[in-house]
Amino acid sequence: MKKGLVAAAVVAAIASLALAGCSSSGAGASGSKTIKVGFAQEGAESGWRTANTKSLQAALDSSNGFKLNFSDAQQKQENQIAAIRSFITQGVQAIVFAPVVETGWTDVLKQAKQAKIPVILEDRDVDAADHQYIASRVGDDFEKEGETACKWIVDNFAGKSANMVVLQGTAGSSAANDRTTGCGKVMKGSDINVLDQQDGNFTRAQGKTVMEGFLQKYGSKINILFAQNDDMGLGALDAIKAAGMTPGKDIQIITIDGTHDGLTALSNGQFNYVVECNPLLGDQVAQVVKDVVAGKKVDKLYLAKDEAFDQAAAKQALPTRKY
Amino acid sequence: MIALRILRHRLFWPIVALVLLVAINTLSRPSFLSITIKHGALYGSSIDILRNSSQLMLVALGMTLVIATRGIDLSVGAVLAVAGAVSLTYIEASPEPGSVGTVTVAVALGLLVTLVLGAWNGFLVSVVRIQPIIATLLLMFAGRGIAMLITKGQITTVTSAPYAEFASGVILGLPVAFLIAVVVVAIVGLLVRRTALGVLMEAVGINPEASRLAGVQSRGIIWSVYAISGLLAGMAGILYSSNIMAADANNAGLNIEVDAILAVVIGGTSLAGGKFSIAGTVIGVLIIQTLTTSITFLGIPPAVTPVFKAVVVIVICLMQSRRVRGLLAVRRRPVAPSVPGTAAIDASAAVSK
Structure with a gap:
């Protein structure tokens, strides 16, 4: 009895995966105006990360022509890989992710490449050997x-x-x-x-x-x-x-x-x-995603401009600070 | 003969390890043991160690009781995070974050929730009879999720002078956090050693079935040790969040279950249940905390820190192993004494299990 249930569940799971694959590839090919994008954030460990997440969520909003799938990996690589895989099966048009560590991404990035989904890095970098699978990176120096x-x-x-x-x-x-x-x-x-x-x-x-x-x-x-x-x-x-x-x-x-x-x-x-x-990378990421999906050529690396503050500058900047 | 009994006492090697750690630190920098007075508070490395050990002390105390009943509680770190999340979220939302009333309610809420979480563990283990490692594993993962849910995935920070007192406050020159730990250890120590509770717990740990047949309320005892463990982890959570005035659902109490189990084992309590030693756990906690401080003091590079810690722990555990001690004893004294003292029997029984 139990075995039967498990088997049924497995069948159902496989069926739903296959269905998801079908429907998504259809959406990807249709080239509708809204861009389906998956964002795999690495976690929520600091005030900086909070600001970063909010910035990307705002920039990849439906009002800007995006349909965003968001995932928080809670600082675990396996969660992030799973999220990226599910984005691939959902057939998003672009994947944005902030790698929690530098190495170990080759397999999942290859899968994205085979599915012809461009990957854009946000914030942190991956190992140089994996740069061939990456369309672009928006980050801090x-x-x-x-x-x-x-x-x-x-x-x-x-x-x-x-x-x-x-x-x-x-x-x-x-x-x-x-x-x-x-x-x-x-x-x-x-x-x-x-x-x-x-x-x-x-x-x-x-x-x-x-x-x-x-x-x-x-x-x-x-x-x-x-x-x-x-x-x-x-x-x-x-x-x-x-x-x-x-x-x-x-x-x-x-x-x-x-x-x-x-x-x-x-x-x-x-x-x-x-x-x-600077954690407010959202607008820049959104622009790169649009360009990549439209087939335009983009740079491999965009570095955000980082300011520096002394005590006087901080007093001035504080009232309008977003994060 | 007395010397031999001291040598065979189960706390002998842990105490030697602690003294050795302190000696190495003092040799490298004589200021290690110095204590001065700053702003009416005692100030020095040893005071820092006492204050910083209070969180682990509370958690390890609960762990000792759970392990005595042949159980284990892996959820303490997550429960610790929940306590901070509950308390700080309440303070943040309240109109008067700085009032004593708000802080009292916040702490009470935090502790209540962790007591319930601990009782849930106890329910799974004692009533549903799920193996402790699995039962508490559930909350180890779910607990952080609950904490994240409460803080909405962000780090909640507050400004509240009374709340800061738990970790940074000073009474009679001593850190409040340390005093809390001392009082709690004393209460629990009295509770289990001046009443029959400790003996009953050991009975349950040595043979649950036999003790049940002998009329021991094993279900109630197991249930309550998990509840107490949850509550103590909750207290540690209040101290942790008060220390940084922030509820960090990801990092609060991360891996503290491992340190707590380690402290219990170093203190001579067997993971197989039965005989336990609260004094041993206290020493185990102090060893681990001194070790952490030593890393900064001796200037050990961050990359090799885990190896350094592991080596020290392995050496301590080896010294406690009866077989290793037997080998060493044979080397040193070819003629072994024929009649060891009762303390020695106690010690070897506890270690060998």
Whole structure:
């Protein structure tokens, strides 16, 4: 009896898949004006990601001529691969996705290619070997962000032989790797002494604990904190206060992202410099999707313009900040 | 003979490990043990360790009770996330996020929900008789989904001075979070050791069928340990969210079930159920927390951190294994004592299971 049920369910599932395949390929060929697009977001781990999701959902809205299928992979690659596969079976005309990690996408990207569905990357990158399956990427230049942040540090502490600690992002993520590389470039030969760097996993909680450790270890020797995202810097604030020091004065704090909370801390004088990592990529992505579907030639890479804020600029920008 | 009894005590090696960790840190940087006073609060690495260990302490305490009944609770991390999500969502929606009344209701709500979730686990295990690992696996995954549902998939942040007190507050120079953990450990310790409850739990863990036939209300006991575990995870969730003033459904309590199980095992409680040691768990938690701090203190590169942790844990577990200790003992003392003390029998019985 049970076996019969399972078999029936399997048959039904296969049938529905086949049906979905049929109907979707029909829609794809008809070339109707609305563009069916699937967006596989990697998760909702930070304020930055929230802003990014909202931007894409707004840009790929029906009022702009899109029909959006949205999926949140909760920071798991297998979920994201499953989402992309289902987009392929649904026969969308374009797939947009923000890869949670760099590697392991070859199979599913090949499938998309065979189904003649263009894939556009948003935000993070995939491994260079898989670039052949990608129509285009719209993202931020992480290396440049690291460079800009550390350039400010080098300029402001020129000739002062200051000590810096670094809260790195999730070990192995392209954002953390590239920001470290970018910062290292400008740090070379400067007066800044990097005391220590540790993984803070891009979260407030770990930013706080790791900073506590740094403070116990080096105490008032620390002059500069470079946190590779706002959240870790915000977590570190409490630790610095508990150590009897004033964030922004005793320890100057430089972060990357430019979220609302980060800029608020900057305008309060708790942070000293914030490099933006622009999450509002929606409009640019929407344009690329339109061009690709229309068969126009597009560039392989579009980099968003990232601004940088000091305390005065933050006060100005804050009231109109979208994220 | 006394020296031998100390050596054979089941908490001997965990305590040695803890002392060793502290010694290595102090050698590398003598400031490790120093405690100063800043803003009327004690300040130092050891204080940080005590404060940061409070979340794991609460979770591991619940885990100890569950494991004593031959169970396991994998859902603690997810339940922890739910507590933060419930409390902070309530505070965010309330007109007066900074009032003590709001915070009290928020905490009560958060704890109530986690008590219910824990009771659900207990129901599945004790009444429906689903294996604990499967029963709690359900909530391990569903729990994060529930937390995401409550926070609408985003990280909820609030500003509320009374709520921040749980993690950052100080009473008599000591962190509030640490004091909460101490009080809870004391209450649970008294409850299970000054009443028959602890013995009954061990009976259920050693042989559920025999204890039921002997008239032990095993169903009720199993049900309540899961409920308590849920509640304690909920308390940890309040501390976690208060620490960062944000409800992070994805990362709150991530992998804390693994650390909790580890702490329990390091503390000498067997995963096969039966005899358990709350003191052992406390030491296990302190070891894990000191280990985490050591990584920053010794400047271990982020990439090799997991390996470093694993090596330390393996060494501790090996030292607790009766067989390894037997081998070492033979090497050191060719003539083994013929009549070991009662403590030694206790210890070997607990470890060998």
